Amino acid sequence: MQQSSSVGTDNGALNTSSNDYHRLPVTEKQLNFARQISFRTGQVLPWETQQDRQALSRWIDENREAPSSNKFANYPSSKQVAFAERIARYKRSDVPPECFRDRGLMSLWIDSNK
Template identity: 55%
Template sequence: MSFEPKFPGLFTPEQDALPIQDPQPATEKQVRYAQSIALKTGATIPRSASSNRAALSEWIDAHKPKAPGGRFANYPSSKQVAFAERIARIKHREIPRECFQDKVMMSKWIDGNKPR
């Protein structure tokens, strides 16, 4: 004798399928960014991707320039440093020296000190 659990309605055709939503069109900002990438790299944007937000996002991810590597790759950007300095002035605090050599530490300092 075997035990077979019964879950009514679990595998019956009575269940309605979830509605499939139409793909959303790409945003203007997304299209402009894709066009700038295409101009720089010489790649062509497929027609199907320009009308579908998810497809264009995949194309952008595949063709966007890679982040620069090297000695200063982990340093915070100038915008990040400027934002942190602005917060430091508002809060009358010093930014730890280590934050200027690690973008992750700078980001955590910013998140912990942002004015609310």
């Protein structure tokens, strides 16, 4: 009488990589952040990338530091301008016009005139 052993199992299911086995869906927070980057930089956010968490994470890492297509991105904030104007009134002087076009210059002017 021959006895068949079922000790040998099919290892095909065990040899799959974790990426092939399970793709996690993107989170709402991740997708919103990617859309903000896309809007700010003018980069297209591919549909396929929006379907996979790892792919979207890679896209975010590659594009988060991309220069902004918004020409006003380097302008000082309204709070910065208001604070600088308050300092200028107190010192009875004017904020230099070039400071209104560059947030770095505005910050330096504020720091030197506090």
